[in-house]
Amino acid sequence: MSKVTFRVFVGFVVTLVLALSGIATTTATAAPATTAQITVFRADGTTPVGQSVIHPGDTLVVKGAGFDPNANRYGLPVPVPPGVPHGTFIAFGAFAPNWKPSAGAPESARATNRSAVKWALAPSALAQVPTAPFDLRRTIRQQWVPLRADGSFTAKIVATTPKTIPAGARYGIYTYGAAGADNPAQERSVPINYSTAPGPNTPAEARRDLVWAYSPSFHRIVTQTAGGGISGSDGAGVDPRGNLTYTRTSSNLRNGTGEIRYRGTIVAFSRFHLAEIALVDPVIRVRNGRGVLSMATSTTNMNGTDALRRVDIADVDLSSIGNGSDVRGAAATFRPGITPEVLAALSMGPAAPLTLNFPQN
Structure with a gap:
């Protein structure tokens, strides 16, 4: 790739980012419902997390039910095309008291590391994500957990500490519409008793050799x-x-x-x-x-x-x-x-x- 080609490529990325940040997305907002729910367990998938102290590197298992796999059809036009269900994010992070996208909370209110965000999406929707000219399907697969036809999912998330924490933030597991799809019916949360101190599963800090x-x-x-x-x-x-x-x-x-x-x-x-x-x-x-x-x-x-x-x-x-x-x-x-x-x-x-x-x- 020549220097000119690289500038064109970066220009395309920047233009796309700026365009998406200003898009007035058409949002299929579902009416709030009580059916969508999440339960959080320790790494064994059966012990409720409760008030257990969670440290960086600990695994949490999130089980969801009642998440409509056909909802969230509109939001950002990439990586999921408009009209295709965008799915649901399942995240561990430090979220501000006003964190819900449907209430206008900005992305900065939801502090996460990408590795601690999973993407529940129906296999049929994933199959409609393009692979050319950019392999956007791969982008989702790195975070993907299958959203079953009955609206259930199981996600494993390793807790990590975000770099920037919003004021008054609370650690927890949160779910919300993926890729700009606002859906209050899927905005759920479970508080987690999280300590940033190292625990038995915390990775060793990288050396500076x-x-x-x-x-x-x-x-x-x-x-x-x-x-x-x-x-x-x-x-x-x-x-x-x-x-x-x-x-x-x-x-x-x-x-x-x-x-x-x-x-x-x-x-x-x-x-x-x-x-x-x-x-x-x-x-x-x-x-x-x-x-x-x-x-x-x-x-x-x-x-x-x-x-x-x-x-x-x-x-x-x-x-x-x-x-x-x-x-x-x-x-x-x-x-x-x-x-x-x-x-x-x-x-x-x-x-x-x-x-x-x-x-x-």
Whole structure:
């Protein structure tokens, strides 16, 4: 993808986001009903959550009944086309006292992490979501739970702490119409006694053995220009300054020559996941103080971690690394041949410097 093509692509994403934000959606609003209900259980699916203290990483099982699979036919025109049932979001998060979309509450009133939001949708509706020119069906499948013909569903959600919490927010499980479909009959909630303190299932915080912003503009383009986000897992993280961090798994450096391996998965995505690229498990090959950084990256512009291939990303000056000395601000230069095309376009300018941290002996 050329620089011009990338600008067109980003322009399309931005235009679509702006257009959708201003759309006066036609909403099929159902009359409030008492049939839609949710019950929340611990991870075994049978023990009611009650007042149990839930920590980050704990699994909750949500069982719903009475959710009309034919409702919510209008809202945002993507990813579900108008006229097709949009389904229902099931979310763990911190919601403001006035959180209901049907009452005009903004999205900012519903603080969640995407991994803690499931999407109940009838299989027949999912089959009508387009796969070209963007695979919008994949976008839903990442969160999908089947909404059965009798209006029931079962969703497993792992509790996580949102980054920004609205004033007066209450933690809980919430359901509401998906993709801009306002339906007060499906707006339900169950309070959860949630503690942000680590628990037995809380993932370990990602180490900062490799710290890299990728490029000076990477975080801004992904999160602001393309209206998306960047997330880390399995040993990777994103720090408050937008740096990508990875955990070292091995190093056999001797006199500035050897190999350093890291683990972790970073996923950068645009609004509606029209673009989604992964940066996974970096490896730095070092010879006489000259390093080559490779990563496993997505094979297409929007398949995330579905399929990966290893690509050399950058040359790195590691002349001072020796047998494993800390390196601050190592100069890096992007290599040609980076894939997929969106990542290549994001690599056309200067690369950000790297920091490598080693344990002190």
